Amino acid sequence: MMKATEKLDVREIRRKLGLNQSQFWSKIGVTQSGGSRYESGRNIPRPVQALLRLVHVEQIDINKVKRDDVEVAEYLKTTNPELYKTLKKEARSKRKER
Incomplete structure (x- = not known):
C-alpha cells in the first residue's frame, strides 16, 4: 500500500491500466484537460489523490459505494x-483472489 507521502506517478498508473486520459480521469470525476495538467506535474489535491488510490490502485468501483x-x-x-x-485485511x- 502506498503511503500518503509517496508521490503518485499517475501517468504510469494510467498507462499500465491501458486507459487514455479521458477514460482514466472520468472514473474519478476529473476532466481530461485537468488530468493532463496533473500528469504534467501540477499538484494533485488530497481528495483527488485519495480517489485515484481507491479507483485505480485498490480497484474499488466508487459507483457501488453507498x-x-x-x-x-x-x-x-x-x-x-x-x-x-481485521475486516479490512x-x-x-x-x-x-479475484
Whole structure:
C-alpha cells in the first residue's frame, strides 16, 4: 500500500491500466484537460489523490459505494479498531483472489 507521502506517478498508473486520459480521469470525476495538467506535474489535491488510490490502485468501483458503507466503516474504525483492521485485511485478500 502506498503511503500518503509517496508521490503518485499517475501517468504510469494510467498507462499500465491501458486507459487514455479521458477514460482514466472520468472514473474519478476529473476532466481530461485537468488530468493532463496533473500528469504534467501540477499538484494533485488530497481528495483527488485519495480517489485515484481507491479507483485505480485498490480497484474499488466508487459507483457501488453507498453512504451507509462509509458511515459504518467510520463507526467501526472509531469504536472497534481491531475488528476494523481485521475486516479490512480480509476484504483486501478477497479482492486479490479475484
